[in-house]
Amino acid sequence: MADTLRRLANTSSCSVVQQKLEAWDKDYHVISCDQNLNRCCELLELTSRVQGQLFTILSLTAQEGGHYAGVDTLKSRLLPWLSTCFTMATTSVSPDTSLNLIQDNVEKDRKLQELSLSHESDMFKMEDRLCSTRLELDSVKQKLADAKFELDSTKNKSATILLATEDEILHLKAELQDAYEQMNLYKMKMEDYDRQVRLLRDEVTYLTAEKTILQERLMRSRSPSPVPHCSRGSSPVRAESPARARLTSSARRTRLLSCFSELYATERLEAQSLLRRYVDDLETVQRILFIAAVESFQAARLAYRQFKLRVRKTLSPTHVGPESLEDSVADYIVRNLDLYDVQTSVNDVINAMNVNPRISFPPEVDFVLVSSFIREMCRTAFSMQTLEPPLDLAFSTDGELYSDTKYRRSYDSEFTAPLVAYHVWPALMEGDTVIVKGEAVTRRGTLWRSRSRSRSPSPVRSRSGSPTRTLVSFNETQL
Known part of the structure; x- marks a missing residue:
């Protein structure tokens, strides 16, 4: 027992x-709760083992005291305690083995506690690292969000600056275009002023020469000298006096070129807008206006020749003076351009357009719609015939070879096409020199289309009995 x-x-x-x-x-x-229960079970197991050892010592001590030794103590203390239904199973192992197991269990518990403590410390360290990593991740996310916000703000600022720059560029371009237009306007005004100044200077020169001639005539008529009996061709002053037509030819030429350009830029577009109300095809409208311009020049040339013949016939019997008969005729025509019967030329142009096979028009309307445009073209063409040399239109035909010296291509042309499909505006010639370019449309397959169009019958020829045409023509004739 002592050893135990x-x-x-x-x-x-x-x-x-x-x-x-x-x-x-x-x-x-x-x-946790499971850990608390495990520890409680461990304590119970350890206590039960200690109690088993104590019961063994109790049994050995009772055997050493004899058969009746310790009975009172057992009765007074052990039996009441056992009456509480506390029982303990006897161990099936020896006391030494039990003690060894207890020692091993204690050692394992100690190691397990150490491992648990080290694990807990490692867990705490890992949690600290995890918290620090999370904080770093949150800071990186915040930096990324700030960088993204700065990038978006930079993009917005850049887009705003780009839009503002584009608006400024457009505004500057508009201002530059306005400045160019104003400059061109000022140039045109300066040219007009220079032209007017030259015209006035020519007028002054002519009036001065005429005044000198009149004064000399007055002096010779008052003087008894035999100078008036001399032939008029021998007077040096009269022989050197120029005619008005030659003096004003340069100024009138400039003015007529300006009028020709204005007809293209203003009158033609107004007539084109008017015709588009009745004809949907832009090509047909442009062909009508081009043929109207060409026919106007032809009618004006014919009218000029007839007018010139009448003036020559009228002035030849009574012509006396230092200048030739041709100069006198030209001077008379220049002074009396208002005697030109432009309405007759307008009617001739409309009649020629009615029988032209290359153009057509709705039967319910008439070419009289563009009579205003034809009238201005006839007046300009008639005035151009009074120049020396006269201005005339270049010869043109559909399907001709395109020439950069005579025409410029329209915006809807095929710029690689070599042939002219149709003409928009004629070129103006002075002799053999082109002084104002015309406008033409170039397209491929032009020759075939022009042939097929020329072979098709024109619907205009069957419109001679149109009541609208007859009424309008009658009113124009009465006017």
């Missing part, structure tokens, strides 16, 4: 139970 008691004392099982109880008490509110 010694071994039990050496194992210090009670101190181990006390340490476990103190450790459990400290960690009770920290660990």
Whole structure:
């Protein structure tokens, strides 16, 4: 029994139970429920083992005291305690083995506690690292969000600056275009002023020369000298006096070129807008206006020749003076351009357009719609015939080879096509020199289309009995 008691004392099982109880008490509110139950079971197992050893010592001590020794103590203390239904199964192992198991269990518990503590410390360290990593991740996310916000703000600022720059560029381009237009307007005004100044200078020169001639005639008529009996061709002053037509030819030429350009830019577009109300095809409208311009020049040339013949016939019997008969005729025509019967030329142009096979028009309307445009073309063409040399239109035909010296291509042309499909505006010639370019449309397959169009019958020829045409023509004739 003494050996068993010694071994039990050496194992210090009670101190181990006390340490476990103190450790459990400290960690009770920290660990989980399963861990608390495990520790309680461990304490129960350890206590049951200690109690088993104590019961063994109790039995040995009772055997050493004799058959009746310790009966009172057992009756008074052990039996009441056992009456509480506390039973303990006897161990199937020897006391030494039990003590060894207790020691091993204590050692394992100690190691397990150390491992648990180290694991908990590692867990705490990992949690600290995880928290720090999360904080770093949050800071990186915040930096990324700030960078994205700055990038978006930079993009918005750049887009705003780009839009503002584009608006400024467009505004500057518009201002530059306005400045160019104003400059061109000022140039045109300056040219007009220069032309007017030259015209006035020519007028002054002519009036001065005429004044000198009249003064000399007046002096010769008052003087009894035989100078008036001399032939008029021998007077040096009269022989050197120029005619008005030659003096004003340059100024009138400039003015007529300006009128020709204005007809293209203004009158033609107004007539084109008027015709588009009745004809949807732009090509047909442009062909009508081009043929109207060509026919106007032809009618004006014919009218000029007839007018010139009448003036020559009228002036030839009574012509006297220093200048030739042709100069006198030209001077008379220039002074009396208002005697030109422009309405007759307008009617001739409309009649020629009615029988032209290249153009057609709706039967319910008439070419009289563009009579205003034809009238201005006839007046300009008639005035151009009074120049020296006269201005005339260049010869043109559909399907001709395109020439950069005579025409410029329209915006809807095929710029690689070599042939002219149709003409929009004629070129103006001075002799063999082109002084104002015309406008033409170039397209491929022009020759085939022009042939097929020329072979098709024109619907205009069957419109001679149109009531609108007859009424309008009658009113124009009365006017």
